[in-house]
Amino acid sequence: MVQVVELTPANDKQQSPSIKQKEQWNTTHARYISTLKMTSWGRALADNLRLTTVKFKTHVAPLSKSKNTTDKKTELFDETGVSLGWFDWVVCTVPNQQAVELMADSGFTKQAQICKPQMQACYTLMLGWDSIEQLPDILKSTATPIWDVAYVNDSPLDRIFIEHHKPAHGDLLPSITIHARNDWSQKNVDDDIETVKEKLLEAAQQALKWNSDTAPSQIDCHRWRYAATVNNNETDKELGILVDNSHQWIVSGDWCGQGNIESCYQMAADTVQAITATLN
Ligand SMILES: Cc1cc2nc3c(=O)[nH]c(=O)nc-3n(C[C@H](O)[C@H](O)[C@H](O)COP(=O)(O)OP(=O)(O)OC[C@H]3O[C@@H](n4cnc5c(N)ncnc54)[C@H](O)[C@@H]3O)c2cc1C
Numbered sequence: 343m344v345q346v347v348e349l350t351p352a353n354d355k356q357q358s359p360s361i362k363q364k365e366q367w368n369t370t371h372a373r374y375i376s377t378l379k380m381t382s383w384g385r386a387l388a389d390n391l392r393l394t395t396v397k398f399k400t401h402v403a404p405l406s407k408s409k410n411t412t413d414k415k416t417e418l419f420d421e422t423g424v425s426l427g428w429f430d431w432v433v434c435t436v437p438n439q440q441a442v443e444l445m446a447d448s449g450f451t452k453q454a455q456i457c458k459p460q461m462q463a464c465y466t467l468m469l470g471w472d473s474i475e476q477l478p479d480i481l482k483s484t485a486t487p488i489w490d491v492a493y494v495n496d497s498p499l500d501r502i503f504i505e506h507h508k509p510a511h512g513d514l515l516p517s518i519t520i521h522a523r524n525d526w527s528q529k530n531v532d533d534d535i536e537t538v539k540e541k542l543l544e545a546a547q548q549a550l551k552w553n554s555d556t557a558p559s560q561i562d563c564h565r566w567r568y569a570a571t572v573n574n575n576e577t578d579k580e581l582g583i584l585v586d587n588s589h590q591w592i593v594s595g596d597w598c599g600q601g602n603i604e605s606c607y608q609m610a611a612d613t614v615q616a617i618t619a620t621l622n
Pocket residue numbers: 380400401402403435436437440444464466521566568569570594595596597601602603604606
């Protein structure tokens with residue numbers, strides 16, 4: 343059972359933050375956690391691919407008009423102009439700003455729609471301690487209430503996840519992941535990463551109240567430039583995948599839905615369906 347709280351940092355440096363129980367994520371609000379790392383599950387899936395070659399660390403170059411298309415097959419190139427082969431279908435799942443660039447001069451029939459969803463950034467702060475004893479009180483197992491995930495109010499921070507509370511993560515050194523708010527991240531997206539790190543650390547210290555003895559020993563800050571799809575309105579219709587049957591190209595990805603992993607699955611399923619429909 344995952345204990346979720348709402349955490350409001352105190353304005354006064356002497357006071358403790360207010361922590362209120364918000365909800366529990368149980369089997370009815372299930373959350374799935376990949377072990378040993380978040381990437382392990384994706385890697386295990388990829389290991390099962392028998393007829394597919396996965397090329398790592400390869401930047402696909404923008405597609406060009408008809409030059410590299412024949413009989414609906416498309417030749418892809420890497421950035422240095424080396425051919426990556428001929429493909430029956432091209433499925434492009436990069437974030438939409440990057441999809442715009444990849445498809446810009448290709449003659450993709452749905453180009454104008456790619457820009458429709460707006461995407462916002464997310465800064466992530468990862469903090470680690472050398473032992474459980476060095477954790478600030480608020481993160482200790484003796485804290486009340488005990489919590490695993492905190493939604494943060496009145497702060498540049500959005501959510502805090504306690505990593506060593508996750509299943510099969512107990513052997514790891516204590517660590518937490520903090521996501522900054524998307525609107526705050528977007529506003530500061532081009533700032534120097536060290537400046538952003540300092541601002542987020544200050545906010546984290548205000549929220550978690552560590553002192554010189556309980557300060558984190560490992561600090562890392564990461565910028566995800568295209569992280570979240572903005573839903574301006576609850577009734578905004580999802581874009582859905584963009585299929586160009588004339589070229590056999592599909593632009594897909596989580597941002598074609600609501601920008602989360604559920605949308606990622608849904609768009610992948612829709613993509614497979616669009617391809618198999620042409621085979622029947
Ligand atoms: C900070 C953050 C934390 C998250 N945490 C979680 C979590 O804990 N649990 C969860 O379920 N979901 C989480 N998500 C959501 C999840 O990561 C996404 O929903 C999912 O990764 C979307 O998959 P995708 O295939 O649509 O796009 P992406 O994962 O964005 O994949 C696009 C890929 O295209 C590659 N690419 C870009 N340009 C090129 C090019 N020219 N050539 C070749 N490759 C290129 C990129 O490198 C990238 O690997 C998180 C997202 C963010 C931003």
